[in-house]
Amino acid sequence: MPYSPQHKQQSRQKILASAYRLFTLNGYERITINQIMADCQLTRGGFYAHFSSKSELYTEALKFGTTASPLVLGNLKSLSTQHWLTELFDGYLSIEHIRGIKPCPLAFLSADITTRDRAAKAAYKNAFLGMNKRLLALVKQVMPFTTEQMFALSSMMIGTVAIAKTINDDKVALQLLRATRKTIRLTLNGI
CATH class of the missing domain: 1.10.10.60 (Homeodomain-like)
Known part of the structure; x- marks a missing residue:
């Protein structure tokens, strides 16, 4: 049957x-x-x-993972946009994330994707663009922000996680994560 x-x-x-x-x-x-x-x-x-x-x-x-788990860190309705963004950046730039707790494919597959076929690269690009579009919509609720600024911010986040997960030294990884969180807060006027 x-x-x-x-x-x-x-x-x-x-x-x-x-x-x-x-x-x-x-x-x-x-x-x-x-x-x-x-x-x-x-x-x-x-x-x-x-x-x-x-x-x-x-x-x-890759398509499944980036659409099945959009940028969600708790209930958005119960948090102010500013608080939700802080939670998002702190969670993304955390030691738990680089250890593979709810891993972001944009960071975890950044080197892997370079050797894949066109379809995989297109899926990765679409995931990156989609993430930036969702983040930009949220950041714009708090302050004026451009697509180019969002690209720079998200690339810094993704790159930080990609590098931090390859460093076999928690102390250095934590410093890197902390430095990027601080830079993001400065960029976003204290978020």
Whole structure:
């Protein structure tokens, strides 16, 4: 008896969630289809009902992760925009984040994406642009800000996390995170 369309969609979502998490934490080369399918408790044979290749899955997982977990750090309705932005920047630029707690694919895959195909690079670019658009809309509620300023700020955040996660020294990583948080607050007039 064939599976229902709903069951197939649920299986696809499980595969995407596992792939997103595993690729983000380990990169493309260090993860296999077998590992992804085992992680989501499905068989390897089921993989090909949803994706034609590991490369396609990588691209789709990047899209999934950046749309399934938009910039949310708590309930936005219960916080002022200024307080929410502070929470966002502090959470993003934290030791927990560089250790892989809710990892951002923009930071965690910044080096990995350079060796991927055009579709993956396009998904990464769209994730970056989407994040900037959402952040800019929030920052503009607090102060005037341009797209170029947002690009600089988000690139600083992403770069800081990318570098801090590669440094095998918590003291230096914490200094880097703290310095970037301070610079962002100065840039955003004390947020």
